[in-house]
Amino acid sequence: MRARSASAPKFLNLSQVRFPVGAIASIGHRVSGVLLLVSLPLLALALDRSLRSKSEFDALRDLVSEPWRALLLVILVWAAAHHVLAGVRHLLMDIGVGSRLSQARTSAWAAILAAGIIALAAAVRWLS
Amino acid sequence: MRLFLGQRAWVLQRVTALMLLILLALGAATLLTGPSRSYESWHALATSTHGAVLIVVFFAALCLHGWIGVRDIVLDYIHAPTLRLPLLALIAVILFAIFIRVVLTMAAHFAGGA
Amino acid sequence: MRVSIYRFNPETDAKPRMQDYDVAPEAGDKKLLDVLMRLKTMDDSLSFRRSCREGVCGSDAMNINGRNGLACLTSLPGLKEPVVLRPLPGFPVIRDLIVDMTQFFAHYHSIKPYLINNEEPPERERLQSPAEREKLNGLYECILCACCSAFCPSFWWNPDKFIGPAGLLQAYRFISDSRDTATAARLAYLDDVYRLYRCRSIMNCTEVCPKGLSPSHAIERIRLALVRESS
Ligand code: HEM
Ligand code: HEM
Ligand code: SF4
Ligand code: SF4
Ligand code: FES
Numbered sequence: 001m002r003a004r005s006a007s008a009p010k011f012l013n014l015s016q017v018r019f020p021v022g023a024i025a026s027i028g029h030r031v032s033g034v035l036l037l038v039s040l041p042l043l044a045l046a047l048d049r050s051l052r053s054k055s056e057f058d059a060l061r062d063l064v065s066e067p068w069r070a071l072l073l074v075i076l077v078w079a080a081a082h083h084v085l086a087g088v089r090h091l092l093m094d095i096g097v098g099s100r101l102s103q104a105r106t107s108a109w110a111a112i113l114a115a116g117i118i119a120l121a122a123a124v125r126w127l128s
Numbered sequence: 129m130r131l132f133l134g135q136r137a138w139v140l141q142r143v144t145a146l147m148l149l150i151l152l153a154l155g156a157a158t159l160l161t162g163p164s165r166s167y168e169s170w171h172a173l174a175t176s177t178h179g180a181v182l183i184v185v186f187f188a189a190l191c192l193h194g195w196i197g198v199r200d201i202v203l204d205y206i207h208a209p210t211l212r213l214p215l216l217a218l219i220a221v222i223l224f225a226i227f228i229r230v231v232l233t234m235a236a237h238f239a240g241g242a
Numbered sequence: 243m244r245v246s247i248y249r250f251n252p253e254t255d256a257k258p259r260m261q262d263y264d265v266a267p268e269a270g271d272k273k274l275l276d277v278l279m280r281l282k283t284m285d286d287s288l289s290f291r292r293s294c295r296e297g298v299c300g301s302d303a304m305n306i307n308g309r310n311g312l313a314c315l316t317s318l319p320g321l322k323e324p325v326v327l328r329p330l331p332g333f334p335v336i337r338d339l340i341v342d343m344t345q346f347f348a349h350y351h352s353i354k355p356y357l358i359n360n361e362e363p364p365e366r367e368r369l370q371s372p373a374e375r376e377k378l379n380g381l382y383e384c385i386l387c388a389c390c391s392a393f394c395p396s397f398w399w400n401p402d403k404f405i406g407p408a409g410l411l412q413a414y415r416f417i418s419d420s421r422d423t424a425t426a427a428r429l430a431y432l433d434d435v436y437r438l439y440r441c442r443s444i445m446n447c448t449e450v451c452p453k454g455l456s457p458s459h460a461i462e463r464i465r466l467a468l469v470r471e472s473s
Contacts, residue, residue: 008252008334008335008336008342009250009257009258009334009335010331010332010333010334010335011248011258011305011328011329011330011331011332011333011335012331012332012398016308016326016328017305017308017309017331017393018307018308018309019446020445020446020449022444022445022446022449023395023444023445023446026395026442026443026444030201030442033194033197033201034198034201036194037194037197037198040190040191040194040223040226041222041226044187044226044229044230044233047183047230047233048229048233050167050170050174051170051171051174051175051233051237053167054167054168057167057170057171058167084149084152087145087149088149090145090443091142091145091146093443093462094142094443094462094465094466095466096462096466099458099459099462100456100459101445101448101449101456104445104448133433133434133435134433134434134435134436134437134438134439135433135439135465135468135469135472137435137439138439138465139469200442203400203435203436203440204396204399204400204440205399
């Protein structure tokens with residue numbers, strides 16, 4: 001065969017591929033993992049503030065009074081919920097629990113929906 | 129355990145995930161069943177020996193878990209060595225700095241509170 | 243019916259394009275491959291691989307309406323129109339729906355897809371108990387069509403280093419074989435950040451395998467075997 005591969009086109013347009021739920025749960029796990037990681041400095045900062053004095057502690061509890069901060073928190077609540085649920089799903093599947101395709105599809109839907117509901121609940125509580 | 133091969137990171141990611149899960153559950157349980165969510169009770173908990181140790185362990189597991197996670201992401205998407213290696217080094221340094229920061233925080237309050 | 247096909251001819255085209263065909267399936271046309279064969283008589287420049295036309299040779303794998311599958315096993319009723327056909331995602335395109343499988347087979351060869359046993363051969367064949375033979379079910383049926391590997395995001399990002407679901411399923415087929423004596427060496431070869439551990443258990447592979455196999459399950463078993471091996 002001629003060595004053409006280097007210049008050959010590839011079809012890899014992700015918007016033209018139909019992804020199964022498992023792939024959606026998985027990319028969500030990755031995105032949420034990155035979001036949590038990016039917020040890690042803030043978490044370390046919050047830990048420090050919360051221990052300094054009563055007024056700084058109370059200031060942290062008022063974080064949601066500002067809508068844009070509340071929105072950020074809602075996103076982080078989604079990230080934490082999705083990451084932990086999809087993470088537990090992964091851990092179970094790693095030891096062979098629910099790793100059959102039909103079960104894996106169901107648990108992927110469950111993780112996606114449950115995380116969405118949890119985020120919605122946080123939004124209702126803090127944003128309305 | 130085999131060192132310097134693929135398995136170590138995989139096992140470490142799962143072990144730290146389990147640690148995080150248990151510590152998060154423990155934290156949530158303390159919050160929900162504790163007497164009050166006041167500054168005083170939080171401060172007392174965080175500066176007690178077992179509280180401080182668990183917080184440091186939590187952040188250690190978090191940094192390790194996150195390190196392996198982003199390392200995998202970088203290995204997937206970023207292939208040019210000139211970009212990949214500095215990026216990995218930068219992330220490792222930042223994560224390590226965050227962990228040190230947490231240890232310093234805990235040490236400061238632990239000394240003050242004891 | 244309307245079929246929209248990815249066209250690319252390296253001799254005349256700078257880049258790929260989509261071409262629409264209208265074709266009337268005839269009485270005997272049951273599968274997508276039948277329609278493709280009919281199109282080929284209308285436009286003989288259209289290129290695709292096929293041989294057995296019954297899901298055995300693994301040559302007509304392609305991306306059908308966004309999912310990988312074999313044209314010869316895809317039934318016409320229920321196919322959403324226009325039927326959009328593209329080459330296997332992530333593989334270098336040689337022409338139209340024909341992709342370059344060189345790397346895919348290089349990964350397959352890298353896992354030593356043959357029995358290794360240096361013990362003195364017995365008088366007749368090496369026997370297996372029914373239980374030992376049972377372990378190969380769900381593994382030996384693979385036809386190396388590459389539907390799975392070409393649907394695996396981890397393979398898209400690292401096609402040169404990650405063995406991919408097809409190769410790993412085959413690796414597990416030999417790890418599971420009671421007659422093979424190289425299990426430890428096979429596992430040691432796979433214990434690598436790239437070869438095995440790029441897999442993120444997305445299960446896209448199992449979703450599209452036209453033979454109903456589960457490469458993700460094989461991968462899960464390899465990882466557990468490695469943990470057992472080293473603890
Ligand atoms: C400047 C800092 C670091 C850099 C640039 C770095 C870079 C890398 C790279 C490129 C790999 C993949 C190896 C490969 O491609 O074959 C790797 C693997 C790994 N690293 Fe690091 N690393 C750093 C620090 C650390 C630290 C602090 C830890 C943990 C305490 C760590 C734990 C691991 C583990 C567990 C693996 C997985 C597989 C193996 O053992 O080979 N690394 N690292
Ligand atoms: C709260 C802080 C956490 C952060 C910052 C974090 C971060 C990450 C990141 C960045 C990844 C890489 C994702 C990928 O490779 O696609 C990851 C993977 C993972 N996380 Fe977390 N995580 C956290 C908590 C947890 C918890 C509590 C669990 C336990 C249930 C968990 C379970 C997992 C698992 C099992 C993986 C590996 C998944 C895979 O191989 O694709 N994580 N995490
Ligand atoms: S495992 Fe299934 S999809 Fe993958 S190459 Fe074999 S037959 Fe094809
Ligand atoms: S389970 Fe692993 S091998 Fe299969 S599609 Fe997902 S990442 Fe690829
Ligand atoms: S033509 Fe042989 S598998 Fe489809």
